[in-house]
Amino acid sequence: MTLIDSGQKPQAIHFALDHPASGNLAVEWIHGSISSKHNQDPDIQVHAYNEHTYILRQNMAVHAEAPFMYLLFGNDRAMLLDTGATEFAEFFPLRKTVDQLIDRWLAQYPRPVYSLVVAHTHLHLDHIEADSQFFDRPDTEIVGLSLSETQEFYGFTHWPEERVEFDLGGRVLQVIATPGHEEAEVSIYDPYTQILVTGDIFYPGRLYVRDWPAFTESIDRLISFAETYPITHIMGCHIEMTRTPGRDYKIRTTYQPDEPPLQMTVAQLKAVRDAIETINARSGVHVFNDFIIYNGIPEGYFGDDPDGALVAYLARNQEGYRRHKKQVG
Numbered sequence: 001m002t003l004i005d006s007g008q009k010p011q012a013i014h015f016a017l018d019h020p021a022s023g024n025l026a027v028e029w030i031h032g033s034i035s036s037k038h039n040q041d042p043d044i045q046v047h048a049y050n051e052h053t054y055i056l057r058q059n060m061a062v063h064a065e066a067p068f069m070y071l072l073f074g075n076d077r078a079m080l081l082d083t084g085a086t087e088f089a090e091f092f093p094l095r096k097t098v099d100q101l102i103d104r105w106l107a108q109y110p111r112p113v114y115s116l117v118v119a120h121t122h123l124h125l126d127h128i129e130a131d132s133q134f135f136d137r138p139d140t141e142i143v144g145l146s147l148s149e150t151q152e153f154y155g156f157t158h159w160p161e162e163r164v165e166f167d168l169g170g171r172v173l174q175v176i177a178t179p180g181h182e183e184a185e186v187s188i189y190d191p192y193t194q195i196l197v198t199g200d201i202f203y204p205g206r207l208y209v210r211d212w213p214a215f216t217e218s219i220d221r222l223i224s225f226a227e228t229y230p231i232t233h234i235m236g237c238h239i240e241m242t243r244t245p246g247r248d249y250k251i252r253t254t255y256q257p258d259e260p261p262l263q264m265t266v267a268q269l270k271a272v273r274d275a276i277e278t279i280n281a282r283s284g285v286h287v288f289n290d291f292i293i294y295n296g297i298p299e300g301y302f303g304d305d306p307d308g309a310l311v312a313y314l315a316r317n318q319e320g321y322r323r324h325k326k327q328v329g
């Protein structure tokens, strides 16, 4: 961490603009390879949308879910949104990657103190695994892995109808409760870039719905938000579709050479509303051009016991979370 003389005032970055901050999406995401064994891509792809906004993608050869993660810088702290699908740093050096990005940012914008919030779009294993790499990181707060800890951290008192703000220091994020895929899911709107991050509730892929009424309400909440706030891009955490309308890659594939862009539009979000009408709560798999809705998840689809895997992760890391909490508290 770069420290500055106490007499020197840190340069305040102006995040409250009357237009969206410019950003670069001219990027080819790493998308696996025919042979995972011979994959030459980095474990984590780092893409600067702009100097205060990073999009990361996990290598598909390291884990087939290949989730996207987001790192947003504010004047007082940065937020890492999601920690990917692999726990161990030797395969997935997330902490090292994030530390390097923060060090580089602090070299440009020195501050006497600067903290990191490790947050999650939702509590599925492919979005939280590398939390443990941050247990011993100084000036770091990790949002706990339960619905109540999520609500408490952001200050929700009327979940899920309420929307709350979370300030990174002049960069005031809007946090929208979007359960339905998973009960503690949040979507995050960044007024600086006008990007809306929608986790696993909306992305170009298979939208797995566990709670149909909650899902439909969350989609309505996102649409009404999008009708109130300007949005440049909607970004989720996976790509599973091909560029052929209605066709997805097979689950657990590790090579996706024909992916559509990560970013989606408000019109595509509104198409989910129309899809909900068409589906009319019928369970099963419903295919649409830009996404596929699974209302109910087929038995054994994610292996024998996906919830058990999360419980096992928590049990394995219980002590680490406890020690971390104590150190922050």
Ligand SMILES: [Zn+2]
Residues within 6 Å of the ligand: 122, 124, 181, 182, 200
């Ligand atoms: Zn998920």
Ligand SMILES: [Zn+2]
Residues within 6 Å of the ligand: 065, 067, 124, 126, 127, 200, 237, 238
């Ligand atoms: Zn996921």
